Amino acid sequence: MIDITVNGRPTQIDRPMPIDELLVTVEVPKNYLAVEVNEDVVPREDYGETIVGEGDRVEVVTLVGGG
C-alpha cells in the first residue's frame, strides 16, 4: 500500500494512480474542483497524466459561500 495525504487525512491507495482515478468517488462536477499536489495546482487538463504516489500531499478544494 502507498501512503498519501488527502485534504489533511492520511490515506492509503494500492498503487500510484492518476488524479482522475483518485477523484473517481467524488460526486461533484470536476469543473467545481481544483487540485493541488504538494502545494502546486494541477490544471484540470493534466489530471489524467499526473500520478499521485508515496508521500504526496493532495488537496481537493471547491468553492463555498464566503464574504
Added chain:
Amino acid sequence: MTTDALSDSPLKIGSHTLTSRLLVGTGRYDTMEQMRDSLDASGTECVTVAVRRERLYDRTGQNILDFIDSDRYILLPNTAGCYTTADAVRAAKLGREILRTLGNPGSDWVKLEVLGDSKTLLPDPVETVAACEQLAADGFSVLCYTSDCPVTAQRLKKVGAAAVMPAGSPIGSGAGILNPANLQIILEYLKEDDEDYPVIIDAGVGTASDVSVAMELGADGVLLNTAIAHAREPVRMAHAMRMAVDAGRHAALAGRIPKRLYGTASSPQEGVISTRPYGSQADEIGS
C-alpha cells in the same frame, strides 16, 4: 433634469467593469435559495466565494455553484481564513483554477484577505502587503482587504493592488463606519494621482445607512455579506442595500452642503407678514 444628467460612470477594477457598485458575499445564509434571491435583489454583478476542502467521500450537501448563475455574476474568489502569505497565495491560485475551468471571467482577480487575529479578524498588514505583491506579480488583479490605516493602504497600492478595500469595522461586526476620518484620508491619498483608483469599503456595515455613509465619503463601492445574510429578512435588506449604495453614490457626486451651526432660511425674507418679537438677533433668522 433629464435622465442622462443622472447617469454615472461604471466601476472599473482591473479588466472588469461593474455597473452596480455593490459587491456581495455568499456566506452565512440560512439556505442556498435565500442566498440566490438575495443576490438577485441586491442588483450586484459581482459575488465573493471562498475556497475550501471538498468533503470527499460523504457528499450530502448542495454545491453553491448550482445556485450562482456563472453567466450573470462575476465570481470573486477570496482567501478568507488564511493567516500567512504562502497560504493566501495557494488559495488564490486554487480559486483561479476553479474559475478558469468554469469559464467564469473572475479567474483573473482575487479578494486578498490575510488575517492577523482570529478575534477581531483584523488583517496582518505585513503578510497582506507581501501576498499582494506576489499575486500582482503573478498576474492577478488583487482587491485587497485591509484595515483603515492610510499607510498600509498606500503600501498596497504601491505594490500593485488593483483596488484597496479598507474595512469600515471588523468583519461581520455590523458596527458600521467606525473611523470615517481615516477612510477619508485613504480616499484622498489613493486618488491623489488617479481619481478613478478604486477604493471599496469592505466589511463591518450593519445596515443601509452605513453603506450610504461609505459611498458619501467617496468610496467607489461597498462589499458586504453578513448585513444581508443575517438580517431578519435578507432579501428585503439586499433590496435596501441596493438603494443605499445608489443613494450614497449620487449624494457623493452631487456634493453635500457644508454643515453650519446656525440655520439659513429656505423661504424668502421679504414680504413676511409677521413681526419678530425677539430683538435684533432674530432679524437674521427666518424659516
